Amino acid sequence: MAPDSIAGAGTADRLSLPPRAISRGRVALGDRIYRACVLASVWLVLVLAAGLVTALAWESWGAIRAFGLRFLVTSHWDPVAGEFGALPFIYGTLLSSLLALLIAVPLSLGAAIFLAELAPAWIRPPVAFLIEMLAAVPSVVYGLWGIFVLVPFLRDWVQPALGRTLGFLPLFQGPPYGIGMLAAGLILAIMVVPYITSVSREVLLAVPGSQREAALGLGATRWETTRIAVLRYGRSGLIGAILLGLGRALGETMAVTMVIGNRPEIAASLFAPGYTMASVLANEFTEATSDLYVAALVEIGLLLLLITILVNGLARLLVWSVSGPARGGRG
Amino acid sequence: MKKKWPLLAVLLLAVATLGRLAPADAQMLMNGAGATFPYPIYSKWFEEYIKIDPEVRFNYQSIGSGGGIRQITERTVDFGASDGPMTDDQLKKAPAELFHIPTVMGAVVATYNLPGNPQLSFTGEVLADIFLGKITKWNDDRIKALNTSASLPEQPIVVVHRSDGSGTTYIWVDYLCKISPEWDKQVGRGTSVKWPVGLGGKGNEGVAGQVKNAPGSLGYVELAYAITNKLPAARIKNPAGKFVEPTIESTTAAAAGAAKSMPADFRVSLTNAPGPDAYPIASFTWLLVYKDQPNESKGKALVRFLWWAIHDGQKHPAALLYAPLPGSVVKEIEAKIKLITFSGKPLLAAQ
Amino acid sequence: MTPTARRLANTAVSGLTFAAALLVVCPLLLIFGFLVYQGLSAINVDFFLHLPKPVGEPGGGVANAIVGSGIMIGLAVAVGLPMGILGGVYLAESRDRRLPWVLRFVADVMNGVPSIVFGIFAYTVVVIPMRRFSALAGGLALGLILIPIVLRTTEEMVRLVPSALREAGLGLGLPEWKVSLRIVIPAARAGIITGVMVAVARISGETAPLLFTALGNRFWHQGLDQPIAALPLQIYAYAIAPYEDWHRQAWAGALVLITLVFLASLAARLATRGRIVAR
Numbered sequence: 001m002a003p004d005s006i007a008g009a010g011t012a013d014r015l016s017l018p019p020r021a022i023s024r025g026r027v028a029l030g031d032r033i034y035r036a037c038v039l040a041s042v043w044l045v046l047v048l049a050a051g052l053v054t055a056l057a058w059e060s061w062g063a064i065r066a067f068g069l070r071f072l073v074t075s076h077w078d079p080v081a082g083e084f085g086a087l088p089f090i091y092g093t094l095l096s097s098l099l100a101l102l103i104a105v106p107l108s109l110g111a112a113i114f115l116a117e118l119a120p121a122w123i124r125p126p127v128a129f130l131i132e133m134l135a136a137v138p139s140v141v142y143g144l145w146g147i148f149v150l151v152p153f154l155r156d157w158v159q160p161a162l163g164r165t166l167g168f169l170p171l172f173q174g175p176p177y178g179i180g181m182l183a184a185g186l187i188l189a190i191m192v193v194p195y196i197t198s199v200s201r202e203v204l205l206a207v208p209g210s211q212r213e214a215a216l217g218l219g220a221t222r223w224e225t226t227r228i229a230v231l232r233y234g235r236s237g238l239i240g241a242i243l244l245g246l247g248r249a250l251g252e253t254m255a256v257t258m259v260i261g262n263r264p265e266i267a268a269s270l271f272a273p274g275y276t277m278a279s280v281l282a283n284e285f286t287e288a289t290s291d292l293y294v295a296a297l298v299e300i301g302l303l304l305l306l307i308t309i310l311v312n313g314l315a316r317l318l319v320w321s322v323s324g325p326a327r328g329g330r331g
Numbered sequence: 332m333k334k335k336w337p338l339l340a341v342l343l344l345a346v347a348t349l350g351r352l353a354p355a356d357a358q359m360l361m362n363g364a365g366a367t368f369p370y371p372i373y374s375k376w377f378e379e380y381i382k383i384d385p386e387v388r389f390n391y392q393s394i395g396s397g398g399g400i401r402q403i404t405e406r407t408v409d410f411g412a413s414d415g416p417m418t419d420d421q422l423k424k425a426p427a428e429l430f431h432i433p434t435v436m437g438a439v440v441a442t443y444n445l446p447g448n449p450q451l452s453f454t455g456e457v458l459a460d461i462f463l464g465k466i467t468k469w470n471d472d473r474i475k476a477l478n479t480s481a482s483l484p485e486q487p488i489v490v491v492h493r494s495d496g497s498g499t500t501y502i503w504v505d506y507l508c509k510i511s512p513e514w515d516k517q518v519g520r521g522t523s524v525k526w527p528v529g530l531g532g533k534g535n536e537g538v539a540g541q542v543k544n545a546p547g548s549l550g551y552v553e554l555a556y557a558i559t560n561k562l563p564a565a566r567i568k569n570p571a572g573k574f575v576e577p578t579i580e581s582t583t584a585a586a587a588g589a590a591k592s593m594p595a596d597f598r599v600s601l602t603n604a605p606g607p608d609a610y611p612i613a614s615f616t617w618l619l620v621y622k623d624q625p626n627e628s629k630g631k632a633l634v635r636f637l638w639w640a641i642h643d644g645q646k647h648p649a650a651l652l653y654a655p656l657p658g659s660v661v662k663e664i665e666a667k668i669k670l671i672t673f674s675g676k677p678l679l680a681a682q
Numbered sequence: 683m684t685p686t687a688r689r690l691a692n693t694a695v696s697g698l699t700f701a702a703a704l705l706v707v708c709p710l711l712l713i714f715g716f717l718v719y720q721g722l723s724a725i726n727v728d729f730f731l732h733l734p735k736p737v738g739e740p741g742g743g744v745a746n747a748i749v750g751s752g753i754m755i756g757l758a759v760a761v762g763l764p765m766g767i768l769g770g771v772y773l774a775e776s777r778d779r780r781l782p783w784v785l786r787f788v789a790d791v792m793n794g795v796p797s798i799v800f801g802i803f804a805y806t807v808v809v810i811p812m813r814r815f816s817a818l819a820g821g822l823a824l825g826l827i828l829i830p831i832v833l834r835t836t837e838e839m840v841r842l843v844p845s846a847l848r849e850a851g852l853g854l855g856l857p858e859w860k861v862s863l864r865i866v867i868p869a870a871r872a873g874i875i876t877g878v879m880v881a882v883a884r885i886s887g888e889t890a891p892l893l894f895t896a897l898g899n900r901f902w903h904q905g906l907d908q909p910i911a912a913l914p915l916q917i918y919a920y921a922i923a924p925y926e927d928w929h930r931q932a933w934a935g936a937l938v939l940i941t942l943v944f945l946a947s948l949a950a951r952l953a954t955r956g957r958i959v960a961r
Contacts (some may be wrong), residue, residue, distance in 0.1 A: 031857050031858050034859030038768045041768040042785055044766075045769055045789070049791075049802070052792075052800075052826075061875065077526065079523040079525070080523075106415055107702045110698060111702045112704025116700060130710055133940055133944050134710045135883040135884055138939060139888070140914070141936045147540045148716075149716060151544070175487075177540065178544070178545065199835055199880070202839060202873040205873075206842035207842065207874055209577070221688050221692035222696070223691060223693070224688065236841070240838045243790050243868075244835070245794070248794075257699070261494075262494030262530070268726075281798055283523075283533065284495065286398040287496025287522040301795075301796070304799075305799075360909075362814070364897060371736070371928075372738050375737065376736065378736045388901050390897075390909060392896075394897070398893075407813055535922070535924065536923075539924075560924070606857070
């Protein structure tokens, strides 16, 4: 019988033992090597991450010592005078990422559902492929497309229209430059969509057919099947996809810096220019020469890391509180 | 899984072989990095220079003037390049003495977007006040006084500056500091400053793009960008009282005017230079090299190239919209290049 | 809800998701159109075979940049793929309480770090000690960006493999490592490949981390420990210059980049095609 050859060493006695009780010989060695390799990988990743944080903290120490907590709450960014405050960048990063996700998540999930569940079979592979390819477009190309195509469109059509209809909200007030927080949010959304869509689509496709069949067997419509059986089952995967997109949004530099206006100020309106942490890093790092300036910029990198940690932590807390510790895929 | 290992092995083998393989003959590679502004002319020079000396390859990459200064200080490159001169502090931090060798010149122009595309004239004081936010409308009296024949609209001026640190910015604010004590006190000079008003565009092309597409904008860009983007360039009043148009000739004139008072290390600001035809917002761009070269063959190649660049090389800048060095300055640079040594021996004399 | 209401909801949602998919594809078509319109004229055989030339001179190309990018992506994948996949499998299979949680969190955070920070890290750790810019440093920086993407997507894909498969393998007497490597990972193969290709697509377009690590090279590379060209670097240098000729080459370069990634993705899928489980 087959088990003889699979188990490796063949005596008929082996069939009567539970597999885990085989604790000697080649099999145990294989397991140990495997586990060692896996753990080595894991620790290597953690060591690299720790190295990253250490390097950042080290480089930014001068600024931390000079400004302390003031760095987080002041808005004054003056390289000539050596005065640095990071609040406008923090605000800009959070707002632009939030805007990007608000736009991207419904679109991405919708597209993923369409591609995984509802689309005719011949459409799926090419469209899915095309969306993945969006991820390969270099950031600088997004930025230049943004300047030449998106920004004029916003300035001449979208922003005046929004101003006329929703102008009573402080969100949509101010002169239509084209360039500004709205443009940044839109470009980020476009950049983030391929990640969320591709990964979500894979998650949905990996849900076993039995789940769908069960729901359909109970008389659910396509949408209900998707909602009840598929989405719920793949929930943790979808959250993972969204977090991937969020990560991209928080860290994106080139494209954002070309369309956001790069003004370190906090404004209520989406039409106003803003500035993000990643942008100021990209803009000023190559030219910064004084030690304090470089340290302040690296501290912004460190802050970005901390904010990413915070946002991720909050997101996980949210998910855990909504769905409990149980996760799909193991049932 | 069966298929994966052979694939991975082939991949690694390919990487290893490609890593070894040098499709070209192994010439000596000299690496340099720094300012973005001169990248086009340097790439032209290095391409031309292969014909002069086929044994050397010069590889230059633009990572920013500050990057150039940092890398040459760290000695990760053979030469650096910067649009702004190094400060005393920066020179002190370098492990050995660094020379500034001027190579070409550039000009920063005030460009704008107005209906009818009029040719405007400005004084430095008016520009400073616009960038300080004190003059906010195009039909302000002071602008009208300088441009009596132009029809200026009742529109707010949308100021556009650079968001990224840049030598272009340095030249612009250096000029404004000299003209306006208020600007000097409130903002100061640097490759990145705290702008009182305006939007930030990334790179020269970001500013050019914004100005080109948004009516009512006023920004500053390198001359080459204004020309190739067909943007208007304002005439600026120079210290001699003349309103000078930014051209290649008026840029070179700025250095000629300052030649008499050129400091020995060439770390000079050419803004607001004397001379009747000098354009007031002009500057050198420099190559940064160590006085004492660490490697003899590289050092020889470097000084030979520098010599060529300030003589025959000066044929090429104009076609790419850079201004060549004036003859008077070239003489002074020659003397400097002769001072570059290896182990104390001047490299150029060995020619 | 009444049956009619449910049917209406179904139709409405179908329409909405279709619209979403359309909206998602729109920018892609716009950007592609933009690149093609601007850059197609610059694409010719020279473009693929020759080194860059100064402005205005015909016959310049990005051959060294294509090879350079390929080399660094290869390095990044060689470094990052094993760590990413093994880490992802670990996260999906481990029954430990704390270590997986830490690793997952670290990976999510690393996904949010701007790529330029990885470049700065690789600069500090590789370029400064070696006293030179190199393809190795560039490969390291790109690998660091790749790892967390592959890690998280692998985890999610492996997690979705039904336990029945794993239990069947164990029930047959297979050791744990064989179950993981021969059954579970192949079952999640398609999803893992998607994750890898998304990561490769991402790193092939990265410019900022390469500025301080690979530096760039106008000529053919002369070894992995020397500066090396890369497509995004060349695109960036051309795009920010004032000359129309170079702008066209920038757009052409971007087109070539996207097409090459597309082809690589296709090749990866074809090479790993197998029986798809659990669909």
